Amino acid sequence: MDKPNLIIVDDHLIFRQGLSNIITTENLATVIGDASNGKEFIELIKHIEPDLVLMDIDMPYMNGMEATRIALEMMPDLKIIAVTMFGEEEYYYKMIDLGVKGFILKTSGINEIEKAIHDVMLGESYFSNELLRKIINSIGHKNNPKIVDKPLITDRELEVLKLICQGLTTDEIAEKLFISPKTVKSHRSNLLEKTTCKNTPEMIVFALKNKYIEF
DSSP: OOOOEEEEEOSOHHHHHHHHHHHHHTTSOEEEEEESSHHHHHHHTTTOOOSEEEEESSOSSSOHHHHHHHHHHHOTTOEEEEEEOTTOGGGHHHHHHHTOOEEEETTOOHHHHHHHHHHHHTTOOEEOHHHHHHHHHHSOGGGSOOOOOGGGSOHHHHHHHHHHHTTOOHHHHHHHHTOOHHHHHHHHHHHHHHHTOSSHHHHHHHHHHTTSSOO
16 A cells, blocks of 8 residues: 555644654655644645545634535545544544544554554544544434444344444455455445444444444
């Protein structure tokens, strides 16, 4: 997999510089730009085209939610990972609904940053376990997909769902269950339809809220 071109968006200069240094030193991506708020970021992507964005949520002038909405309208294939802090749980589901592919904490170590970038660039989603617990505890039921009767989900689909929630990629699930990646994708598609979720991150939240898996 080629290194993605990446932009870091955060209102703290020292954090942007530190994260950029880590990503560059570890050869995880090519940092092609940074911005201190959503407005700067939107202006930036009019001139350069990233593959991936690490997006802060709470910023002045234009926050991460609005910046994500506008950016994905401009570049539907852009992949965005929210970089968040504890205390911002109320925004998680809104960011998922907008199309964010993953969440990492600002306190995440290099291994977690590397896995998040790797998984999201493969078309998967990524959540740290700590954040998943926060999502379970903090997002109100009114903002979540309706509960679906468990009998609608087959045993094999449930196996796939649990492995998705554990952070395994499509290829990893296929290897673990001795099935083809194409079959995993078919199960994922069926699960999205049955849970009435728009994307995999939303489905992960659904599964956790409805106790298909616990952390």
